[in-house]
Amino acid sequence: MSVDAAAIRRRKQDVVKIQAAVATAPSTPLDIRELELDEPRADEVTVRLVASGVCHTDAIVRDQWYPVPLPAVLGHEGSGIVTAVGAAVTDLAVGDSVVLAPASCGVCEQCITGHPQYCVDFYALNFGGSRTDGSSSLTSDGERISSNFFGQSSFATFTNVSARNAVKVAGDAPLELLGPLGCGIMTGSGAVLNVLRPAAGESIAIFGTGAVGLAGMLAAVAAGATTIIMVDIVPERLDFALELGATHTVNSREVDPVERIREITGGQGVQYALDTTGVPPVFAQMTKSLAIRGHGALVGAAKLGTEAPFDIGSLLTSGITVSMVVEGDSVPREFIPRLIALYERGLFPFDKLVKRYEFADINTAFEDSESGVTIKPVLVF
Incomplete structure (x- = not known):
């Protein structure tokens, strides 16, 4: 120096x-x-x-x-x-x-x-x-x-x-x-790429089409997931998700999202799911949309003390995993350059x-x- x-x-x-x-x-x-x-x-x-x-x-x-x-x-x-x-x-x-x-x-x-x-x-x-x-x-x-x-x-x-x-x-x-x-983009994409880790050809449902949810969706597209279901109540956001690479959308104001997700997946449920809302009923829907031994993650923030329903009776035999995820469980000095590289190649x-x-x-x-x-x-x- x-x-x-x-x-x-x-x-x-x-x-x-x-x-x-x-x-x-x-x-x-x-x-x-x-x-x-x-x-x-x-x-x-x-x-x-x-x-x-x-x-x-x-x-x-x-x-x-x-x-x-x-x-x-x-x-x-x-x-x-x-x-x-x-x-x-x-x-x-x-x-x-x-x-x-x-x-x-x-x-x-x-x-x-x-x-x-x-x-x-x-x-x-x-x-x-x-x-x-x-x-x-x-x-x-x-x-x-x-x-x-x-x-x-x-x-x-x-x-x-x-x-x-x-x-x-x-x-x-x-x-x-x-x-x-x-933060926001790292949270959604990191939850998918670092925690859920869907492989090419696998399925995922993402609840919420804000910045975190859409970042998670873009990460799922980049990972090669072939069934990507976006759930929300805003039609314009759902249409936008289709433009960005979602394969299916579900308006949960109009239909039961769990039933619709199971219809889309031939009755099996999705292998991965992400709740970006932090809304207790949505969290419950996320857990019930998972296939046997599926993996769901929550990233949506809620007020301290918020509790969500979790059907331990029905879900016990499903073998599912539910993760609570902060900031995409990322190491920023490693993960942010990865996202930039994906962006520069047109993949994110x-x-x-x-x-x-x-x-x-x-x-x-x-x-x-x-x-x-x-x-x-x-x-x-």
């Missing part, structure tokens, strides 16, 4: 002014305001955000389904350019393009065995509103603002993140598109799910996501 490069790496930055969208209360529009961002710690990098996806989890945390301390800067599908690095960071440099992923400790049993999304400190690191030492990187005229949401708080023009959860990508990568690979066209919004229109993006007008809003800075 040259003397100049070393000087850049060691350089301390002063507290800087940034623009950020602050969540202040449940069901309340985010407030774009000027905040102060402190300097990166030794293991952190400062990232200038190019874009950030808007995810259902941002909305439910704003509404306090999970008790992240407010006021807070949310956002957890960020992508951008590294502008400063901490003294202990060796694998990233100023100017690197990165996609941001959830935080994990890197040293617990789950992390070291390749399952960082089940890190023993996952909740504290991603929903605690602070660094591990309790400090926040964000203030507003001396008032503490919760930071480090999903390790990033990407609804801001700049943010400090642990270098561990910044995934370096090619310098010419389309950063304005890639942010959702760090997740860009068809995306609609861009200016940062100033963040509340419109939230509204359009909730109403279903937009599948995956992405804010561009």
